[in-house]
Amino acid sequence: MNNKIKIVSIAIFSLLFAKIASAEVAPGFNNWDDVEAAANGGQVNVYMWGGSDAINGFVDDFYGAPLKSDYNITLNRIGVAGTVDVVNQVLSEKEAGITGDNGNVDLIWINGENFWTLKQADLLYGPFAAGLPNSKFVAWDNPAVNLDFGRPVDGMESPWSSAQFHFMYDSARNDYEDMPRNYGFLTKWISDNPGRFTYIRPGKGGFVGTRFVKQIFFELSGGQEQWVGPYNEELYNKWAPKVWALLNSWEADLHRDGETYPTNNAELHALFANGEVDMSFTQSPRGAGPTNSAGTTPPTSRAFAFYDNMIGDFNYWAIPYNAPNKAAALVYANLVLEPTLQAAQVQPANGFCCGWGISTAKVTSSDGVAAIQDAQNNLGDAAEDQGILARALVSDIAAEYQDKIEADWQANVLLK
Numbered sequence: 001m002n003n004k005i006k007i008v009s010i011a012i013f014s015l016l017f018a019k020i021a022s023a024e025v026a027p028g029f030n031n032w033d034d035v036e037a038a039a040n041g042g043q044v045n046v047y048m049w050g051g052s053d054a055i056n057g058f059v060d061d062f063y064g065a066p067l068k069s070d071y072n073i074t075l076n077r078i079g080v081a082g083t084v085d086v087v088n089q090v091l092s093e094k095e096a097g098i099t100g101d102n103g104n105v106d107l108i109w110i111n112g113e114n115f116w117t118l119k120q121a122d123l124l125y126g127p128f129a130a131g132l133p134n135s136k137f138v139a140w141d142n143p144a145v146n147l148d149f150g151r152p153v154d155g156m157e158s159p160w161s162s163a164q165f166h167f168m169y170d171s172a173r174n175d176y177e178d179m180p181r182n183y184g185f186l187t188k189w190i191s192d193n194p195g196r197f198t199y200i201r202p203g204k205g206g207f208v209g210t211r212f213v214k215q216i217f218f219e220l221s222g223g224q225e226q227w228v229g230p231y232n233e234e235l236y237n238k239w240a241p242k243v244w245a246l247l248n249s250w251e252a253d254l255h256r257d258g259e260t261y262p263t264n265n266a267e268l269h270a271l272f273a274n275g276e277v278d279m280s281f282t283q284s285p286r287g288a289g290p291t292n293s294a295g296t297t298p299p300t301s302r303a304f305a306f307y308d309n310m311i312g313d314f315n316y317w318a319i320p321y322n323a324p325n326k327a328a329a330l331v332y333a334n335l336v337l338e339p340t341l342q343a344a345q346v347q348p349a350n351g352f353c354c355g356w357g358i359s360t361a362k363v364t365s366s367d368g369v370a371a372i373q374d375a376q377n378n379l380g381d382a383a384e385d386q387g388i389l390a391r392a393l394v395s396d397i398a399a400e401y402q403d404k405i406e407a408d409w410q411a412n413v414l415l416k
Contacts, residue, residue: 025131026330032133036071038327043074045325046332047086048109050079054351062344063335073328083114090123090320103322106329110157111315112149113399118318119156125319125326127155132330134337137358143228143395144312150228150398157316158333161345161354163283164312164389165211166305168291170298174278179304183219187250194253196278200268201261201414202406208265208281210405211311214397216243217405218309224394231400244412251413261414269296285355286348287383303384310392314357339368343375 029035044067050056056079064075080086086108093103108114118124129135138159139145146153169179180186190197200209218224221239226232251258255277262268265281269291272280280297284290287303317336319329335341337358345352360372376386 026128026326027125028326029330035327035330039325039331040072042072042325042328043076044328044332045076045078045104045106046109047078047080047105047107049081049083050077051081058345058350058352062341062350063332066335067328067332071328071331073331075332083108083110086110087114087117090118090322091121093320093322094121094123099322101322101324101326103320103324105320106323106325107317107319107332109160109315110318111313115148115157115316115318116151116399118320119151119154123321124156125321125323125329126157128319128330128333129153129155129158131155132158132334132337134334134358137337137339137342137362139359139362142359142393144393145314145395147228147395148316149313149396150230150401153316157318158337159314159316159357160336161352161357162312162314163355164285164305164393165208165215165281165283165310166287166303166384166389166392168272168280168282168288168297168301168303169278170272170275170300171302172298172300173275176302176304179279181304181307182309183216183246183306187246190250190253193278195255197250197253198255198258198261198268198271198277200265200281201263202409203263204406205264207402208283209261210402210409211396212281213243213247213405213409214401215306215309215311216246218394220246224309224397227397227401228395229398231398231404236401236404240408240412244408244416247409247413248416266296272301273297284353285346285383285386285389286353286379289348289380289382290353292382302382305384305388305392307388308392309394310389311396312355312389312393313396315354339363339365340371343368343371346375347378348380349378 025032025035056077059077067073067075086105090105130140145159180189199212200206202210202213217239218227220242226235255271262271268280271277273296282288282303288297288301291297292299292301317333319326323329339358342356342358344350345354346356363369363372
């Protein structure tokens with residue numbers, strides 16, 4: 001990008017964000033005192049995927065308790081099988097004419113296509129995110145945050161936590177210093193170690209495999225920045241043949257000669273644990289820690305990352321247009337951004353252990369800094385250096401690339 005254009009673009013974004021940040025705290029409220037007063041004595045109905053006892057317990061203990069003691073708000077956590085179920089509920093309420101404050105859902109744990117479905121249908125309350133007091137800790141200038149799978153957040157959801165693609169290796173078999181740090185070196189590593197590598201096939205249940213392939217597009221094309229924004233058919237068609245050619249060049253040296261591929265994380269972890277391949281994938285800030293603890297990877301497993309183009313994404317809280325307790329929902333969304341609670345969610349001992357939803361560099365309070373440092377110190381030796389991950393972080397891209405890559409990989413690699 002021309003430097004003058006880049007400077008102007010940054011200036012425009014800064015002015016736009018300053019305007020958003022100076023706006024009212026959220027529609028219907030003049031200031032944060034109004035929000036807390038309206039929320040006092042009420043409840044908040046939090047709808048979220050309920051498949052993890054550890055995450056459920058974390059929300060109940062770390063959010064439910066201070067909501068009650070500090071704000072006199074009762075937390076009602078409603079577990080669902082999938083976020084799409086809540087999205088469909090809100091859509092049904094709209095069809096039934098349920099508006100105002102008469103809905104059932106105050107907050108949804110959400111991102112990606114589910115967010116886009118509600119945003120397109122104008123079924124979200126907001127913009128509210130920049131008006132939260134703790135929004136000052138959010139890196140809103142980072143596309144990984146202000147874009148949700150390539151689509152603008154526009155203040156209609158506020159971050160909770162994050163995940164970032166990287167790799168695992170077994171330190172009993174390989175040395176950290178010898179692991180490849182980009183796809184060029186990975187290509188050589190595969191050639192030098194035939195049969196010892198495979199990857200998750202892109203497709204249903206294998207989004208991490210799709211992410212692995214997306215990152216090849218970034219590296220071969222000279223950077224991720226050009227992929228940010230609306231789907232670009234011309235850009236995709238220019239680089240896709242080169243990506244398929246590279247992946248096809250690996251096949252003779254892949255596990256089982258590339259005739260089969262694992263379809264999900266569990267299958268790849270099993271091959272890795274059985275010693276059939278030397279790398280697996282992770283998205284946890286603890287690296288190999290969670291799977292080591294679960295016994296699904298060898299206890300000597302460790303994490304490493306490439307130095308560039310490691311896709312990370314954020315998950316968020318969104319408030320439906322007809323939420324019955326909007327003030328309490330705002331208090332909740334603000335609470336989860338509190339630096340000490342962000343540090344708590346990263347701490348392995350607390351069971352959640354997703355990545356940061358805030359930029360730790362923006363935290364200056366002594367208690368916040370101490371909590372962040374303690375959490376990072378406790379990630380364990382199975383984690384990659386957090387500075388390497390931060391420098392390698394890039395955002396995911398428009399959802400249209402997902403379907404295109406998955407279909408074309410099958411046609412041009414699997415079934416070639």
